[in-house]
Structure formats: structure tokens, C-alpha cells
Amino acid sequence: MKEQQRKSALQVNSGVEQPSNVNAESVKHIREKRKNKIIANDYTKEILKGNRTILSQAITLVESTLPEHQNLSREIVEACLLHSGNSIRIGISGVPGVGKSTFIEAFGKQLTKQGYKLAVLAIDPSSEKSKGSILGDKTRMEDLANDPNAYIRPSPSSGTLGGVARKTREAIILCEAAGFNVIFVETVGVGQSETVVNHMVDMFLLLMLAGAGDELQGIKRGIMEMADIIAINKADGTNIKKAEIAATEYRNALHLFPANESGWIPQVVTCSAITNHGIIELAELTNQYFEKVKQSDYFKIRRNFQAKYWMYEVIFEKLKENFFNQPDIKSKLNEMEQKVLSGEISSVAAANIIVSKL
Numbered sequence: 001m002k003e004q005q006r007k008s009a010l011q012v013n014s015g016v017e018q019p020s021n022v023n024a025e026s027v028k029h030i031r032e033k034r035k036n037k038i039i040a041n042d043y044t045k046e047i048l049k050g051n052r053t054i055l056s057q058a059i060t061l062v063e064s065t066l067p068e069h070q071n072l073s074r075e076i077v078e079a080c081l082l083h084s085g086n087s088i089r090i091g092i093s094g095v096p097g098v099g100k101s102t103f104i105e106a107f108g109k110q111l112t113k114q115g116y117k118l119a120v121l122a123i124d125p126s127s128e129k130s131k132g133s134i135l136g137d138k139t140r141m142e143d144l145a146n147d148p149n150a151y152i153r154p155s156p157s158s159g160t161l162g163g164v165a166r167k168t169r170e171a172i173i174l175c176e177a178a179g180f181n182v183i184f185v186e187t188v189g190v191g192q193s194e195t196v197v198n199h200m201v202d203m204f205l206l207l208m209l210a211g212a213g214d215e216l217q218g219i220k221r222g223i224m225e226m227a228d229i230i231a232i233n234k235a236d237g238t239n240i241k242k243a244e245i246a247a248t249e250y251r252n253a254l255h256l257f258p259a260n261e262s263g264w265i266p267q268v269v270t271c272s273a274i275t276n277h278g279i280i281e282l283a284e285l286t287n288q289y290f291e292k293v294k295q296s297d298y299f300k301i302r303r304n305f306q307a308k309y310w311m312y313e314v315i316f317e318k319l320k321e322n323f324f325n326q327p328d329i330k331s332k333l334n335e336m337e338q339k340v341l342s343g344e345i346s347s348v349a350a351a352n353i354i355v356s357k358l
Contacts, residue, residue: 080177094207
């Protein structure tokens with residue numbers, strides 16, 4: 001029987017192997033997505049536990065320009081969004097040399113003594129040439145950096161308008177999810193573009209110096225109009241009298257501005273981060289401000305405005321990024337650039353031609 005089977009004319013060929021019903025690239029994409037989801041969930045769990053190492057790593061992902069990091073950070077931020085929004089956000093700015101770091105340390109220590117958990121997002125100016133930043137805020141705020149109820153995260157401004165890092169808003173969400181109920185956003189310095197920070201904080205605190213020339217010339221009107229509290233810093237030693245005079249000048253100037261929508265009357269105080277003069281009073285004034293805006297529903301209105309504002313900002317950013325990354329736009333840019341430099345065409349006309357390519 002076995003021999004008959006061997007001699008049989010019937011044979012089965014292996015044939016042509018049929019392709020898989022599932023696209024290999026699709027499977028790879030799904031696996032990568034699932035892998036990222038697991039990683040994102042792991043990040044989120046640790047952030048919600050208050051793990052500062054993971055929080056710092058997540059903020060680094062947020063600040064990264066790599067596409068894979070951006071995708072992962074987006075998932076982490078979205079997962080943390082439900083656990084955010086329970087803090088008070090304070091923007092702090094001031095003229096160069098005003099002592100922002102020393103002030104933030106003194107003010108921050110006062111808040112942590114009162115039981116608050118503080119996150120400081122300090123924006124360091126980036127070099128226009130090297131694009132690098134010193135990121136020395138932890139060194140300048142050594143006592144606060146060692147406070148168990150404080151977290152300091154220096155970030156490069158990366159040339160962003162107003163010195164506010166592009167991803168600061170996402171960093172705020174992550175810090176809030178980690179349990180920090182007071183967020184400081186320290187900006188590089190005073191300028192008209194500093195108004196950017198006003199769209200991501202609930203209160204704007206402006207630091208000024210006395211005895212540095214004409215006080216009212218040291219700052220733009222637009223910055224003064226958005227300040228909820230103006231603090232004249234370094235009011236110590238022989239500078240106390242000058243600080244009081246400067247405070248009076250600012251109070252008089254503020255009366256000329258229209259009333260705030262919040263109903264809050266901007267306050268001017270003197271303080272010293274070295275002697276702690278006025279720091280306790282400043283903390284009490286901050287509490288009064290938030291009581292006022294929360295009672296009037298202005299706090300919620302402002303938060304809604306911020307969310308809408310940043311949605312449009314991201315849209316504009318993405319449109320700009322996509323526009324300049326198109327190959328035909330890149331080639332047209334080079335062509336128009338040469339024509340502008342040779343004087344064949346004006347800058348406005350060249351821009352119109354490039355934009356018309358859309």
C-alpha cells in the first residue's frame with residue numbers, strides 16, 4: 001500500500017504563497033501606537049503620584065521638536081488635562097536687575113510655609129547666535145530648590161515672543177496634574193511682547209526698581225495696564241524712601257488707566273526679598289485678589305479665554321510650520337529671496353507671490 005502511494009501520479013505542489021490579509025506597515029503602526037499608549041499611561045500614572053523625575057522627563061518631551069516626542073507628549077498632556085486646572089497661575093516679570101530670582105525665592109518660601117505646593121517655570125533667554133541658555137535658576141534659588149513643597153523648572157525661551165517658552169502652557173498642565181496648586185511663570189524681562197504671558201496666567205505681578213531714573217519711563221503703558229500688582233523691590237537700607245516715592249508715582253499713574261474687567265483695583269506695594277519686608281503682605285494681597293476674581297466669576301471667564309486663545313495660537317503655529325516645510329514653498333522662497341536681494345522685486349510683492357502658492 002505504501003509503495004502504491006509512492007508511485008501514484010497524484011502530487012501536491014506547494015504553490016504560490018498567498019499574501020497576508022493584514023498590511024505589515026499597518027500592524028507596525030498599530031503596535032507602535034499601543035506601545036506609545038502604554039508609555040503615555042505610565043508617564044501619566046507617575047505624574048499623578050507626584051514623581052518629579054518623571055514630571056521633568058515629560059516636560060522635556062513637551063519641549064522637544066522631534067515628531068515622536070511631540071506625539072507622545074501630546075498623549076501625556078491630554079491624559080493629564082482632566083487632573084489640571086486646580087491651581088492659581090501667577091505671571092512674574094520685571095525690568096533687568098530687579099531681582100526676580102531672589103524675589104521668587106522669598107515669595108515662594110512664604111507660600112510654601114502657608115501649605116501651598118509651588119511650581120516655578122522659569123524662562124531663560126536663549127542666545128540668538130548659539131541658541132543656548134544658561135538655565136541657572138536652580139542655582140539662584142537654592143533654598144527654594146531644596147524645599148520639598150517647591151519644584152523649579154528652568155526652560156529656554158528659544159526665541160519665543162516675550163520670552164515665554166512655546167510649550168509653557170503644556171508644562172503648566174503637567175505641573176498641576178502633579179499636585180502643584182500655585183504656578184509661577186517667570187518671564188525674561190519687560191517689553192511690549194511680554195503681554196504673551198498674560199494669556200496663560202490668572203494674575204500678573206510686575207516687579208520694578210526705585211531710584212533707577214524716571215520710573216514711569218522704564219516700562220510700557222501696555223504692561224502697566226495688565227499688571228494686577230506692582231511690587232517695588234529692593235526697598236531696603238537707604239533705598240526705602242526712594243521705593244515709597246516710586247510707589248506713589250505708580251499709584252497716581254494707575255488712576256489714569258481704565259478700570260479692569262475683573263473689578264480689581266491694581267495695587268502698588270514696596271518689598272525687599274533680602275529683608276522679607278512686605279513679602280507676607282504681598283502673599284495676603286495675592287489671596288485677596290483671587291478671592292475677588294473667583295467671587296465675580298472673572299477667574300472662570302479668564303480661564304476660558306486662555307483656552308480659546310491658545311487653541312488659535314497652536315493653529316497659527318502649525319500653519320506656519322506646515323507652510324515652510326512644503327518643498328515647493330522652500331524652492332520658491334530661495335528664488336524670491338534672490339530677487340529681493342538683487343532688487344528685481346520688492347519684499348511685499350515677493351511675499352504675496354509666495355503666499356499665493358497656497
